Amino acid sequence: MTPPDASGSPGGRWSDLDRPPLNGTALRRALVREGGLWHRLDLVQRTGSTNSDLVARAADEDLAEGAVLVAEEQTAARGRLDRRWTAPPRSGLFFSVLLRPTEVPVARWGWLPLLTGVAVATGLSRVAGVDTALKWPNDLLVTVGGEERKAGGILAERAGDGVVVGVGVNVGLRADELPVPQAGSLALAGAASTDRDPLLRGVLRSLEDWYGRWRSAGGDPAASGLQETYAAGCATLGRVVRAELPGDRSLVGEAVAVDGDGRLVLATAAGVQEPVGAGDIVHLRPA
Structure with missing residues (x-):
């Protein structure tokens, strides 16, 4: 017999007994x-x-x-x-x-x-x-x-x-x-x-x-x-990443800090530390 779902009808999307509903x-x-x-x-x-x-x-x-x-x-x-x-x-x-x-x-x-x-x-x-x-x-x-x-x-x-x-x-x-x-x-x-x-x-x-x-x-x-x-707890820090930005621009650098504004600071090969805000990022990927 098929078990009833939360509404009392047999089968249905709530019939997975390994996933009980929240109380x-x-x-x-x-x-x-x-x-x-x-x-x-x-x-x-x-x-x-x-x-x-x-x-x-x-x-x-x-x-x-x-x-x-x-x-x-x-x-x-x-x-x-x-x-x-x-x-x-x-x-x-x-x-x-x-x-x-x-x-x-x-x-x-x-x-x-x-x-x-x-x-x-x-x-x-x-x-x-x-x-x-x-x-x-x-x-x-x-x-x-x-x-x-x-x-x-x-x-x-x-x-x-x-x-x-x-x-x-x-x-x-x-x-x-x-x-x-x-x-x-x-x-x-x-x-x-x-x-x-x-x-x-x-x-x-x-x-x-x-x-x-x-x-x-x-x-x-x-x-x-x-x-x-x-x-x-941030796994991004210490890694070299590519920040893909709007307009097909990108920035590559080591993620060295999260600054006081919550921005990710990237140390680039040019020796410059560039902060990037979450609103500026399209993708953040390993470089």
Whole structure:
């Protein structure tokens, strides 16, 4: 007999018993509390993009900071520069959060994707027991068979006087489901746990912690410890890379630092240190 899906009908896209659904009630009980950052958590079965939805809600509903939108499946997920990607239902963590760091100078808001990267990597390492690294500016890397592979990405978008930050992480993706050979997942990296409920709790608690530190420091990446922690976990630093820029231009150099504005500093063969911002990059590749 074919097992029923979440709606009670036989078969269907929720019949994969290796991928149980997230428990929205338990997540809200664990994360939404008085005095905490997260004040609302909505869980939907399917949507185009949690980022697009939350940006629209922030404008239409005047949402307060700390709203979280989680989806079991995204059909039109977007990465940086509007790059598209898809994943099977319940195979990962797909969520967006609304932040309004109004007390932090807007010039420092560019650190939010990097801060989220640190928080996600920290939370996943603690709960899943898998070694993670960050590729500047917005990718999460895991090691599969001795090779670094992208297992997640981050997208930040302005939403009025706030920012919506979206996160996508491949959790239980199998080898035959990878969109490209260079992709990876926590499962393929040998994670101790692929239970998405504690993974999501760990990531959101870590994000609340790092965001609180950064905001308390007025967005100062050095005073909050963010700049040092990001550099320590950034796999890009110390490598020679090619930054592909708009207009078919490129810049080759060793990635030597992430500066106070969150830019990647490249030491070129000409002996010049060139900072490159995330908004200026089309691709960043090994040289």
